[in-house]
Amino acid sequence: xxxxxxxxxxxxxxxxxxxxxxxxxxxxxxxxxxxxxxxxxxxxxxxxxxxxxxxxxxxxxxxxxxxxxxxxxxxxxxxxxxxxxxxxxxxxxxxxxxxxxxxxxxxxxxxxxxxxxxxxxxxxxxxxxxxxxxxxxxxxxxxxxxxxxxxxxxxxxxxxxxxxxxxxxxxxxxxxxxxxxxxxxxxxxx
Amino acid sequence: xxxxxxxxxxxxxxxxxxxxxxxxxxxxxxxxxxxxxxxxxxxxxxxxxxxxxxxxxxxxxxxxxxxxxxxxxxxxxxxxxxxxxxxxxxxxxxxxxxxxxxxxxxxxxxxxxxxxxxxxxxxxxxxxxxxxxxxxxxxxxxxxxxxxxxxxxxxxxxxxxxxxxxxxxxxxxxxxxxxxxxxxxxxxxxxxxxxxxxxxxxxxxxxxxxxxxxxxxxxxxxxxxxxxxxxxxxxxxxxxxxxxxxxxxxxxxxxxxxxxxxxxxxxxxxxxxxxxxxxxxxxxxxxxxxxxxxxxxxxxxxxxxxxxxxxxxxxxxxxxxxxxxxxxxxxxxxxxxxxxxxxxxxxxxxxxxxxxxxxxxxxxxxxxxxxxxxxxxxxxxxxxxxxxxxxxxxxxxxxxxxxxxxxxxxxxxxxxxxxxxxxxxxxxxxxxx
Numbered sequence: 001x002x003x004x005x006x007x008x009x010x011x012x013x014x015x016x017x018x019x020x021x022x023x024x025x026x027x028x029x030x031x032x033x034x035x036x037x038x039x040x041x042x043x044x045x046x047x048x049x050x051x052x053x054x055x056x057x058x059x060x061x062x063x064x065x066x067x068x069x070x071x072x073x074x075x076x077x078x079x080x081x082x083x084x085x086x087x088x089x090x091x092x093x094x095x096x097x098x099x100x101x102x103x104x105x106x107x108x109x110x111x112x113x114x115x116x117x118x119x120x121x122x123x124x125x126x127x128x129x130x131x132x133x134x135x136x137x138x139x140x141x142x143x144x145x146x147x148x149x150x151x152x153x154x155x156x157x158x159x160x161x162x163x164x165x166x167x168x169x170x171x172x173x174x175x176x177x178x179x180x181x182x183x184x185x186x187x188x189x190x
Numbered sequence: 191x192x193x194x195x196x197x198x199x200x201x202x203x204x205x206x207x208x209x210x211x212x213x214x215x216x217x218x219x220x221x222x223x224x225x226x227x228x229x230x231x232x233x234x235x236x237x238x239x240x241x242x243x244x245x246x247x248x249x250x251x252x253x254x255x256x257x258x259x260x261x262x263x264x265x266x267x268x269x270x271x272x273x274x275x276x277x278x279x280x281x282x283x284x285x286x287x288x289x290x291x292x293x294x295x296x297x298x299x300x301x302x303x304x305x306x307x308x309x310x311x312x313x314x315x316x317x318x319x320x321x322x323x324x325x326x327x328x329x330x331x332x333x334x335x336x337x338x339x340x341x342x343x344x345x346x347x348x349x350x351x352x353x354x355x356x357x358x359x360x361x362x363x364x365x366x367x368x369x370x371x372x373x374x375x376x377x378x379x380x381x382x383x384x385x386x387x388x389x390x391x392x393x394x395x396x397x398x399x400x401x402x403x404x405x406x407x408x409x410x411x412x413x414x415x416x417x418x419x420x421x422x423x424x425x426x427x428x429x430x431x432x433x434x435x436x437x438x439x440x441x442x443x444x445x446x447x448x449x450x451x452x453x454x455x456x457x458x459x460x461x462x463x464x465x466x467x468x469x470x471x472x473x474x475x476x477x478x479x480x481x482x483x484x485x486x487x488x489x490x491x492x493x494x495x496x497x498x499x500x501x502x503x504x505x506x507x508x509x510x511x512x513x514x515x516x517x518x519x520x521x522x523x524x525x526x527x528x529x530x531x532x533x534x535x536x537x538x539x540x541x542x543x544x545x546x547x548x549x550x551x552x553x554x555x556x557x558x559x560x561x562x563x564x565x566x567x568x569x570x571x572x573x574x575x576x577x578x579x580x581x582x583x584x585x586x587x588x589x590x591x592x593x594x595x596x597x598x599x600x601x602x603x604x605x606x607x608x609x610x611x612x613x614x615x616x617x618x619x620x621x622x623x
Contacts, residue, residue, distance in 0.1 A: 101294030
């Protein structure tokens with residue numbers, strides 16, 4: 001006997017209503033007619049059941065989907081971050097290998113040019129300082145940070161702001177550091 | 191020229207350190223300090239706008255501040271892309287002197303720096319040149335010929351620049367009266383002899399820490415530089431062999447008690463080789479092949495053509511870089527040769543060049559040359575001049591107090607007997623000292 005009802009267009013097993021198995025002799029009492037006892041009178045009852053199951057499925061799927069989306073987003077973000085880290089590292093290494101006659105000092109801005117030969121080099125002279133006599137093509141300006149990374153000139157303000165915020169945090173953290181052994185987030189919450 | 195930079199240097203935060211170094215140098219540059227004392231009150235360089243192009247070092251800082259103390263307005267660039275001491279430049283920039291120099295310029299930046307010193311604030315052009323090597327002189331002659339008329343004179347520090355001046359004069363290109371500071375007695379006779387006498391050993395010791403006592407040192411050339419080197423090496427207890435081409439110098443060396451022979455002979459004996467000739471091809475492949483194991487070879491003469499580095503680099507079995515400026519070559523015969531500063535000037539490559547005191551001599555000549563050209567302009571038509579002997583003597587005199595020297599005065603009758611003025615000049619121009 002087929003006791004399962006499928007809703008139209010729902011092909012997955014999850015969308016069939018599974019009824020509890022029948023027993024022709026429940027609690028040792030022989031039923032007179034299992035058919036009679038078990039027959040589904042109103043077909044809509046089954047539909048309602050099926051709908052209910054389906055709704056559960058959908059909710060769970062949506063729920064899982066939500067949670068997975070967060071993770072997917074995080075993966076995508078981390079991948080993006082990883083790519084950026086690798087790109088930045090490559091760019092920084094590249095910049096460190098550009099020809100340069102001066103000993104570079106963190107905190108200073110350096111200007112990258114290309115010679116006619118194709119050689120790229122760092123100068124402490126900006127194109128503005130060169131004026132019209134600037135002999136080589138200007139590629140960009142970079143600030144050398146204290147961790148020996150390079151910040152392109154357009155990001156310098158942003159980066160400086162970040163650093164100053166962190167500095168403030170570090171300062172207030174260390175000054176507010178209690179004698180207790182527990183962590184202190186005092187500086188972070190402000 | 192609309193928005194001229196007040197200065198361009200590597201790092202202004204080094205100014206304090208630079209000032210400390212300048213304070214110490216002042217004490218070791220009594221000539222310059224004496225000139226400040228003598229000429230400070232009369233301000234002989236008032237209205238002079240001096241563009242200077244000379245190694246921007248601590249010693250030069252004392253020169254710059256002396257020129258300012260005598261009333262001049264000064265702008266500065268360095269005459270070498272690597273010689274600037276950034277802390278000295280910072281200290282000078284901090285006093286408001288427009289200085290354009292940093293260690294490690296590119297060639298293009300080097301010219302840019304020089305060009306920044308041509309026009310002073312308010313667009314006034316330079317009216318005096320103080321040069322070392324001739325680049326500023328050439329730049330003004332080639333790119334700013336209109337300004338030449340307003341320039342009263344130039345003083346040139348070094349051999350290379352003086353050669354350039356004579357060349358320009360011969361071709362009729364020189365348009366400014368020039369004083370050759372290089373050949374003042376108190377310059378060449380002092381920094382070549384006494385400067386190298388100290389800095390040669392300094393360079394060898396810093397590079398190798400070798401014991402000099404007991405070694406055989408071979409010095410090629412017995413000119414002023416050679417004499418200084420020989421004295422220093424002997425002072426440390428080396429046995430010194432000299433090579434010479436000039437019979438007069440060779441005789442001098444022999445009569446000082448040195449063995450004089452050829453490099454072909456000496457190369458078999460020496461442990462330390464020093465070239466001081468100013469000539470080329472002094473130590474060649476065949477000499478290297480004869481040398482003892484780990485012979486030290488260096489040059490303090492002229493640029494880098496005295497030692498055949500090309501032969502070494504092409505024929506050595508192996509080259510090992512021990513540290514910057516020190517290379518140990520393994521020859522095919524199994525012996526080693528240690529070359530300092532890649533055959534370039536060892537006192538610059540491996541030590542600190544000339545000490546302040548000897549630079550005080552040179553720079554006092556520069557100051558007096560500037561005063562002479564600025565105040566006695568009519569005496570000098572276009573040409574290349576020596577500093578008058580009287581001023582040469584004045585440079586030396588300015589250094590005596592500091593050393594506690596007591597000078598004897600000629601009496602009138604002694605002066606009459608010699609036929610010279612009581613106050614000098616004491617020697618005829620051809621006197622050789």
